[in-house]
Amino acid sequence: MIMENNFQRKYSTAISKGAGLIEETRRLLDHWRPDEPLDDFTHRVQVEGLLGNSTAYRTRDVVRRVFAPRLLRPNDKPARILKSVIESGLPARTFTELLFVFAARQDPLVYDFTVREYWPAARRGRSFLDTDPMLSFLSQAHYDGRLDNQWSENVSLRIARCVLGILRDVGFLRETVRGRREIVNYRMSDEGAAILARELNESGVTDSSICNHPDWSLFGMTPSDVVERLDEIGEQRGLIVQHGGSVVHFTWGVKSIQELINVLAR
Known part of the structure; x- marks a missing residue:
């Protein structure tokens, strides 16, 4: 959105x-x-x-x-x-x-x-x-x-x-x-950040735009804050972040937001 x-x-x-x-x-x-x-x-x-x-x-x-x-x-x-x-x-x-x-x-x-x-x-x-x-x-x-x-x-x-x-x-x-x-x-929770990122992804927001999306500013987060936080969440919780300069790419280890929620809750 x-x-x-x-x-x-x-x-x-x-x-x-x-x-x-x-x-x-x-x-x-x-x-x-x-x-x-x-x-x-x-x-x-x-x-x-x-x-x-x-x-x-x-x-x-x-x-x-x-x-x-x-x-x-x-x-x-x-x-x-x-x-x-x-x-x-x-x-x-x-x-x-x-x-x-x-x-x-x-x-x-x-x-x-x-x-x-x-x-x-x-x-x-x-x-x-x-x-x-x-x-x-x-x-x-x-x-x-x-x-x-x-x-x-x-x-x-x-x-x-x-x-x-x-x-x-x-x-x-x-x-x-x-x-x-x-x-x-x-400070926004890791779980909240991961679910919001996935929700934006499923709403059609491209990888290059997710970290720049204005919704993060509701939690006082800049694009660099978002990259850092999502990178910290890590592969074990369903997300790999690759970034270099202004290019950011997400690899999801889950197929849906429901699956992500299940992984985060384990």
Whole structure:
């Protein structure tokens, strides 16, 4: 998936329907059936109380406006991958990282703020992140046309807190005393990196483009970081990386992403 030019990407309030929803998504995937119609799944989630005491309205919101856009559109491959990760017993962190990638791909606001504001702040050595940078980001987005209409102060503040919430949920921020959000020195897991590389490969991204793909920047990784990390993973975990100068070639010891997940889980 290649991201569009930033100035063609419109921002929405979609994140207000739920930040990371890590545990809720895991619970839904535990019961999700690949070929079940979405209406039937939504009804079953509600009838069986799979989201606890959520109201019918909240259940529909989570399933249809969060779960489905992130994991079932344009196809259900993200849901299948995450379900396999859960069933394999891989670390919970791997599930969270991949869920974040799929969520950010569907929400340009989350994607762009993470890449353009969070990671530059982390690299500058900033210790904490509050809502001010997010509010400034939204103000600039209104100025350059990424917001169709200027949001009210209350809406902007709510969205700012939701975006920071998803960064907290994935592990990039840590809540400290009095709600302060501390920037965490985060390093993507080897398992997450390997699965993302294979997912890009199966999506049609060429070897020469995988390490330059913008999705890695969601984890603050440069192309050279990606080459180094994937090279470290090694043949025993299903991947050989050959590189010289700007040329990178991948040799996969697995035939599918499912097989890779099985190898990583051993």
